[in-house]
Amino acid sequence: MLLGVTTEDDTTVILPVGVRDLLPRDLPMCGWSGSATHLRSVERQLARAAEGEVEYLAVCTPVDLPVAIGGIDYQVSEGAGTLWQLAVLPALQGRGLGTLLVRAAEERVLHRGLRRAQLAVEEDNPRARALYERLGYVAYGRAPDSWDEEGPDGSIRRHETVCVLMRKAL
16 A cells, blocks of 8 residues: 655655554554553553464554554454554554455454454544444444553543444455
């Protein structure tokens, strides 16, 4: 895929991007995706990837910089791959990277012999929900979710939300 980026002087730069497995060495370059607590969680997920329970993908630029990341958990629901922790570098949102990431994840799910992908999106994230709907995901329920977030001062606070549950037949 080609990514177009417009500079401050209105010059458009076109960069090819590709999808590969996220690696532990990538984590220092993924601070944009969440807090230090989040990155420690991603690091734990990479250990699960080594066991085949999950896959974690990265969309990367030609200099191997991750600009979108996300996981697929095969342990959540029998017969489905559960997409989660999907994130795109904020400055590059709306340029097709989320679509590329989700489609690559769906291909991985199919490669595992599964015919359904599912995900949860926070109710207060209509932009992400619209993307998933454009890609064929259908809402089938709601569920509470929560996780710990690390603040700038190092304090930990609990984030609680409600998510829309979505799925897609592949």
